[in-house]
Amino acid sequence: MTNGSSAPPDVTQPGPIIGPGYNYATVTDKISAIVLTSRPPKWWIFGFAGAFVLVMLLLVSVTYLFAEGIGIWGVNIPIGWGFAIVNFVWWIGIGHAGTLISAILLLLRQQWRTSINRFAEAMTLFAVSCAGLYPILHLGRPWLAYWLFPYPDTMKMWPQFRSPLIWDCFAVSTYATVSLLFWYVGLVPDLATLRDRARNRAAKIIYGILSMGWRGSAVHWYRHETASLLLAGLATPLVVSVHTIVSFDFAYGLVPGWHSTIFPPYFVAGAIYQGFAMVLTLAIPVRKLFHLEDFITARHLDNMGKVMLATGLIVAYGYMTETFMAWYSVDTFERYMMWNRMFGPYGPVYAVLILCNILIPQLLWSRKIRLHVAALFSIAMAVNIGMWLERFVIVVVSLHRDFMPSAWGMYYPTRWDYFTFFGSIGLFLSLLFLFLRFLPLISIFEMRELVSPQASTRSEGEA
Amino acid sequence: MPETDTQKRAFGRIYGLMAEFSTAEQLLEAARRTHDAGYLRIDAFSPFPIEGLAEAVGFRSTMLPLVVLVGGIIGCGTGYFLQYYAAAVSYPINVGGRPLNSWPAFIPITFELTVLFAAVSAVIGMLLMNGLPTPYHPVFNVPRFALASRDRFFLCIKARDRKFDLAQTRSFLESLHPREVSEIEV
Structure with a gap:
């Protein structure tokens, strides 16, 4: 069992992407055993129970919200977009790393992605599910959410197709659908493995239905690979478009702090940054608890640390450009917005954000820290928090003081704001726990490819 | 015997x-x-x-790439004409004399539907060509x-x-x- 903190002496040589001594049979058995055990580990039961309690909290909050209306939250004029939109952008951003790992790194033939892609894709799906809740909860009349979709209705009305909010609706629903399809296509061969290996009759039937009778025929594999590559090619521009469109929700508005052309690239980089932080936040405990250190190796943590560092620097550049442009514009409102962001009533939030998103992640320059599991986990946690604060700064701090001092105000989140947020974290974790229990968290067939002698000679040049 | x-x-x-x-x-x-x-x-x-x-x-x-291309083109057309029909034919609103067929604003949804249709055709195409689901083999x-x-x-x-x-x-x-x-x- 390799430990993450023990760095290989030769720093120029990347570590292995899989522990030594594995073959087709052992990778299959090791990953499928996690799912096919009849008794889940104790930590799973406690973890799932805890997450489920939070789901109940979400249900209570949502029920009360639907009964009372969004007045139970701290939102009011001028801050109409509070936690709901902060959380929406945060969750959707988390999803992006999953697509990056599964699609973009597939196209770039980065073999180290193999052991984390299934898991990261699942994270994408669950994060998008949480994100999708918020715009609906935030509607004053959530039962009319379907008005967002174009359908021939008796009022002879159409959605406003020139509005970024409608684009968002299309972007997020497309993203959720394509992510689900991509994930399922990758799962089919592994579900077949579970079907063949399950001893429990019910499991055999359920996995049998889900695997659709997959039998690993050469021709089927050929089409499967073609479809996966095509889906990766489609998902790559899609993921960029989704956060671009999310940023349009802001950039289209005239509010100082929103109305900026840097938003699309800066949002996309931020999303990948935070998504990788979340992958690390989840992968580090999972590899430990399931003893998967041979599959999610130090090399993976190291690489993810590097991606975080690179995207973090893009985000830092975005902050700098925003600040510079505010000064360079000689626009009273832009300059005031930036001054207020740094030294206004929410100034400390901005300070913590800079600390979490820019200063702390600079530690990742050190290889020693990238390979130190606890340090890496703490940095990832800091980035998770920092990116949430970033969205808070963008949404709330920009809104609270715009043009007219007479229209200024403050936003104080209520307990229901927090309950809904924690509830959505519970929903995310519950789905994740169920995923870990019932589906293979690492793509088994791709791991087999990785251990095949054919692949190891091929991978030398590509890795 | x-x-x-x-x-x-x-x-x-x-x-x-x-x-x-x-x-x-x-x-x-x-x-x-x-x-x-x-x-x-x-x-x-x-x-x-x-x-x-x-x-x-x-x-x-395999014909799969062609299927995906056709799916994408259908999605692209659907996306654009959906918006064109709604904004210029079915319910035209004159906003300060701006053109009804405001194509730049229609690009995001056109793009999203292109990707959606192409992805769905990739998956359904792959499954159907492979004859999946196969209940018995x-x-x-x-x-x-x-x-x-x-x-x-x-x-x-x-x-x-x-x-x-x-x-x-x-x-x-x-x-x-x-x-x-x-x-x-x-």
Whole structure:
């Protein structure tokens, strides 16, 4: 069992992407055993129970919200977009790393992605599910959410197709659908493995239905690979478009702090940054608890640390450009917005954000820290928090003081704001726990490819 | 009364013969040799995709990319004309004399629907071309076939093949040095 903190002496040589001594049979058995055990580990039961309690909290909050209306939250004029939109952008951003790992790194033939892609894709799906809740909860009349979709209705009305909010609706629903399809296509061969290996009759039937009778025929594999590559090619521009469109929700508005052309690239980089932080936040405990250190190796943590560092620097550049442009514009409102962001009533939030998103992640320059599991986990946690604060700064701090001092105000989140947020974290974790229990968290067939002698000679040049 | 081979075939009692191999290289080699020997209705099964195996069993190319392209084009057209129809035909609103067909504002949704339709066609196309879902398939009647999703590689010559003859085909498969050759019952 390799430990993450023990760095290989030769720093120029990347570590292995899989522990030594594995073959087709052992990778299959090791990953499928996690799912096919009849008794889940104790930590799973406690973890799932805890997450489920939070789901109940979400249900209570949502029920009360639907009964009372969004007045139970701290939102009011001028801050109409509070936690709901902060959380929406945060969750959707988390999803992006999953697509990056599964699609973009597939196209770039980065073999180290193999052991984390299934898991990261699942994270994408669950994060998008949480994100999708918020715009609906935030509607004053959530039962009319379907008005967002174009359908021939008796009022002879159409959605406003020139509005970024409608684009968002299309972007997020497309993203959720394509992510689900991509994930399922990758799962089919592994579900077949579970079907063949399950001893429990019910499991055999359920996995049998889900695997659709997959039998690993050469021709089927050929089409499967073609479809996966095509889906990766489609998902790559899609993921960029989704956060671009999310940023349009802001950039289209005239509010100082929103109305900026840097938003699309800066949002996309931020999303990948935070998504990788979340992958690390989840992968580090999972590899430990399931003893998967041979599959999610130090090399993976190291690489993810590097991606975080690179995207973090893009985000830092975005902050700098925003600040510079505010000064360079000689626009009273832009300059005031930036001054207020740094030294206004929410100034400390901005300070913590800079600390979490820019200063702390600079530690990742050190290889020693990238390979130190606890340090890496703490940095990832800091980035998770920092990116949430970033969205808070963008949404709330920009809104609270715009043009007219007479229209200024403050936003104080209520307990229901927090309950809904924690509830959505519970929903995310519950789905994740169920995923870990019932589906293979690492793509088994791709791991087999990785251990095949054919692949190891091929991978030398590509890795 | 024992049946002859021809009878077995005539009554459709067996689907074909299955040879089991331990490595991907052996399977690839065996598939090539089987194809060269003139067997056309063959299939190979492996726990992961093997480069060149589909070609070795006589597969030429897939139409899937074309299906995805057509899906994407349909999505693109649907996306644009949906918005054009709504904004310029069905419910035109004159906002300060701005053009009704404001195409730049229609790009995001057009793009999203292009991707959506293309992705859905990729998945449905792949499944339909592969004949999935397949609720029943004879290859699963071979008990050891469960290992095809773990660490074993299988080559199957179907009884439908013109050259198929139970005894001869079996001895041909034996000549490829498999671990085992078994009959696949229908």
